Amino acid sequence: MKTIEDMARDARLAYKAFLNKGTTMLKNDILEAIAENILKERDRIVDANGKDLENGRKKGLSKAFLDRLELNNNRIDGMYRACMEIMALKDPVGSVNDMTVRPGGFRVGKMRVPIGVIGMIYEARPNVTVEAAVLCLKAGNGVILRGGSDALNSNMALAGLIRDTLKEKEVDENLISFIETTDRTAIVDLIQQNKFVDLIIPRGGESLIRTVTEKSKIPVLKHYKGVCHTYVNEFADLDMALKVTVNAKVQRPAVCNTTETLLVDEAVAPTFLPAVIKALLKNGVEIRGCPKTMAYSDDIKEATEDDWYAEYLDLTLAVKVVKDIDEAIAHIDKYGSAHTDAIITRDIAVSEMFIRNVDSSSVIVNATTRLADGGVYGLGTEIGIATDRLHARGPMGLEELTTYKWVVYGNGNIRQ
């Protein structure tokens, strides 16, 4: 079997060749062919996935885990659609922004270009194999995929199909590589390949991400936690606040952009809290509140310091009454994870103050934190959400998988 270093070197060569060859037309042609091959190879994909499911059941994996692992007809159609949607997205590569004419008479601008070779480390869901591969391809990047061990057969079938399609289209198939071993040393090897790999994107549990970040010689684009807040300001439309708060907690509690802490201005607490507590309890939400919140219901446990830091990813919500927007901002600054935070208010000065001071990757006014999503923002499929500050923040789509270079069009200009 190839070493990881050989794989990385080959990916870089394939990426370099594709810089020249990878026109938008060819890229879209490949994406369409991958989509069609997914439908054609449906049975083979389901078979491979069947092996993973069987191994998983033997291993005693949880029902929820097995559900995420499964590639049924619906999900195969979903992968087809993802390819076709990404095909339809505007190609960012080669577009030039901020072109200006300088006094010397030459033009200078910033051209969007691929980032290079990306190492993608992810767990569980095998559809990520397809989504990551086609997003990277459309942005002109090479990619080395390392999927979770429980999805190995499914991932190998999908990656094999994608590589076969590249060959069909006479593109070096090493543009998209898949690490076929489940040996953890492969990850350690991959994150040392700074000569050939430009960016590592880990998607998975916090411990995976911390390990990768600590040991990587390559920049890591990461997502730690989503401790998202909804802050109901004293000038809020309280009907809106009720509807949005319940949605932010209840609609899909297991995902990173769900609200984990509700902050309520004390001026509206007496009217808002009884209503929202009732609605949340009706939806099966466990509430952990500050002493002031507890006064409104006997069904509220007292929140500990840990609760303010908690990413429950479950039907649990921490609730705190705050004096004013300053206390709300200070709370978010101290306990939040800079992922997504929302304010409900009618007052423009207040919302602008919230936007200016809350230093998170998404700041939302008068809507649910659940909106923080590549699809909802209009990016098409996202490759992940970043809680870092550089180079991308929040949902990352095609544009975020590119960087830029300066291009100068001169006419013999020299420097005096």
Add this chain to the structure above:
Amino acid sequence: MKTIEDMARDARLAYKAFLNKGTTMLKNDILEAIAENILKERDRIVDANGKDLENGRKKGLSKAFLDRLELNNNRIDGMYRACMEIMALKDPVGSVNDMTVRPGGFRVGKMRVPIGVIGMIYEARPNVTVEAAVLCLKAGNGVILRGGSDALNSNMALAGLIRDTLKEKEVDENLISFIETTDRTAIVDLIQQNKFVDLIIPRGGESLIRTVTEKSKIPVLKHYKGVCHTYVNEFADLDMALKVTVNAKVQRPAVCNTTETLLVDEAVAPTFLPAVIKALLKNGVEIRGCPKTMAYSDDIKEATEDDWYAEYLDLTLAVKVVKDIDEAIAHIDKYGSAHTDAIITRDIAVSEMFIRNVDSSSVIVNATTRLADGGVYGLGTEIGIATDRLHARGPMGLEELTTYKWVVYGNGNIRQ
């Protein structure tokens, strides 16, 4: 004395407070006051600089080094002008790009925001203290400055003046801090403060940059080498090629965007090489050539493999005859440093191919590589040049000292 950790924590607090307070008007007001104080305190700055110069002479520092260290009246005026120029630049913070209305009826866009707290490590030239501080300030960042030990007195005078001006304007002066010790452990401490510091920018020799990059827990924006190429294509205007090549090598050979290797298509070598060799020799350039180049003059040393990798930063030039553009691109890919590379050609298809395939931070058509500069590109003062791929490439100005956050303006939107 404060520990580096305390300094970093205080810088972060000052940065957070400035998020709210730092309007464009206040920032410009501070910049103007700094500029004026530089003129007012001219004598004190010259005195402090005099101590550094005296220490330097005792230490036996080179004349070139002492020249870079000196703050004479001209250079003090230059620092004044730098402040006024940065004051005049458009404030990127708070501007929103790519705002769209989504089907749900809410608006989403990307707002430019400061990066956070920046650790700036630099050597020698004390004017960098002022330039880095005011650029970071205008972009709304906090900054911790660590200058070279030989400029300690000058830097302390300048940083003190800036901090006094912040106090005058009732802004927390820890927004701009200066590390007053020349102890190297301070650098090691600084690059571990990932809780408080968001980006490290080292400017200096390659060994400093390698050390910082290896040990830093914080993303590092770095500049390794400038092995820049000028490629004279067979379809070049040879008069232009001659003028541009000589300028790229001779005009200021000690800087990173000077051309270190000249590549010449074999089709034009017999007409172009004799002329360019003559002009270069006349300008005192030492030429190291491939065997084909050597045929044109007896005054050319044979280039070794090391010469193709060399960043001479001197009046030395490596010259190679290549078969065609493919060989030129392959040479740049192998030996270049992804800094700045230029092509001279009249042919559009050829220049577009060069732009597409040369994966450098600046790609220049029909002009000198010396153009790759923040001032020339229209950025105003630059904080540095990056040879990394993320998050900024090439000259970095005000815009490159910011990142973005997503802002969503809703009207009660929820996720179904």
